[in-house]
Amino acid sequence: MTSFKLQRFWPRNGVDRLAFGFTMTELFVEGCFEMFIIIPKLYPEMCMAKLCHMLFGTFLFVNTITNFFYAMGIDVTSGSTVLPSVLKPGWKYCHTCMHNAPPRAVHCWSCECCVLKRDHHCIFTGRCIGHKNLRFYLLAVGYLCVGALYANYLNMDYAMEILVENFNWKVFIAMAAPLVGWTLGLTESMSFFVSFQCGTCMIASFMFTGLFLFHLHLILRGQxxxxxxxxxxxxxxxxxxxxLQEALGTRxxxxxxxxLIPSPLPGDGIYFRRRDGMMYENVKDL
Ligand SMILES: [Zn+2]
Ligand SMILES: [Zn+2]
Structure with missing residues (x-):
């Protein structure tokens, strides 16, 4: 398995800490909401269907959290690798880090380092996504997408019950804008909580499906x-x-x-193969 060095875990800046704190809190609250309120409401007695939902829900939750933490914990820089002192073709000098940065590496002002094959800075994990942690980021987004769609499916009966059977304008406001409904005193705390969870899952399912397809599309294009x-x-x-192998590993x-499944990356994030079969070192010989 590729050896990874852990980096500082807690996000550096205020926006990242806020986004990370909200994501973690909402994930745990939503997991408990489905497990202890929605599933027991759908299946009051223990049966095979209830057990399957609980096991599948736990699998989704554990994989989301663990991939998320892996994406956060892995050192995305060149680490202890000695970078060349001569500026090679395709490389550039980073005046902040004071070293020659390899092709596809970009300096991040939030992380305060050059990130190998940098994709983007993610505020929810509070660090950059790059060569070494793209696999875990993509899987975390993928599981968030499946989890939100699954939660929508579980919440459907409950949401329909509130919307159709007990429909009135107060309920509509509570579902569409729970915070407004709660602030105006139109909904009780429990209704606000249920509406907020159902609304968040619906928004999250659209958001994460789009995000997952976008990143998968780029990975398949090698960009x-x-x-x-x-x-x-x-x-x-x-x-x-x-x-796919370059992003997710050979497996x-x-x-x-x-x-935890080992899937070594074929490249080191410093030297890259090109479509024309050349390495950057050979480009100057053309
Ligand atoms: Zn730098
Ligand atoms: Zn960053």
Whole structure:
């Protein structure tokens, strides 16, 4: 298994800490909401269906959290690797870190370091997503997407019961804008809580589905978000299968099971293969 060095865990700046705190709190509250309120309401007695829902829900929750923490905990810099003192073709000098940064590495002002094959800075994990943690980020987003869709399915009966059977304008405000309904005193605390959870799951399912498909699309094209945003040519597009391996490791088809499944990355995040078969070192010889 690829050896990873843990970096400082707690997010550095205020916005990141707020986003991280909200995400973690909402994840735990939502997990408990489905497990202890919705599932027992759907299945008051213990049965096979209830057991399956509880096991599947736990699997989704554990995989979301563990992938999330792995994405946060892995050192995304070049670490102890000695970078060359001569500026090679495709490399650039970072005046802040005072070293030669490899191709595809970008300096992040929030993380205060050069990140290998930097994709973007994620405020929810409070750090950059790059070469070493893209796998865990993609899986965390994927599980958030499946989890939100699944929660919508579980909440459907409950939401319909409130919306259709007991419908009035107060309930509508509580569902569409729970905070407004609660502030105006239109809903009780419990109704506010239930409406907030159902509303958050619906928004989250749209948001995370879009985010997951966007990142998967870029991974299959062999491009980072940074390269896509800046209109770079897809010189690292090696075909969808090799692109998947570059992002998720050689055992890309197993990574969904758990972040503990070893899936070594073919590259080191410093030297990259190009579509034309050249390494950056050879470019100058053309
Ligand atoms: Zn730097
Ligand atoms: Zn960053």
């Amino acid at each position: 980072t978000t940074h390269e896509w945003r800046n209109g770079h040519e897809r010189v690292h597009d090696l075909g969808w299968k090799r692109n 890309w088809y197993l990574v969904w099971i758990s972040p």
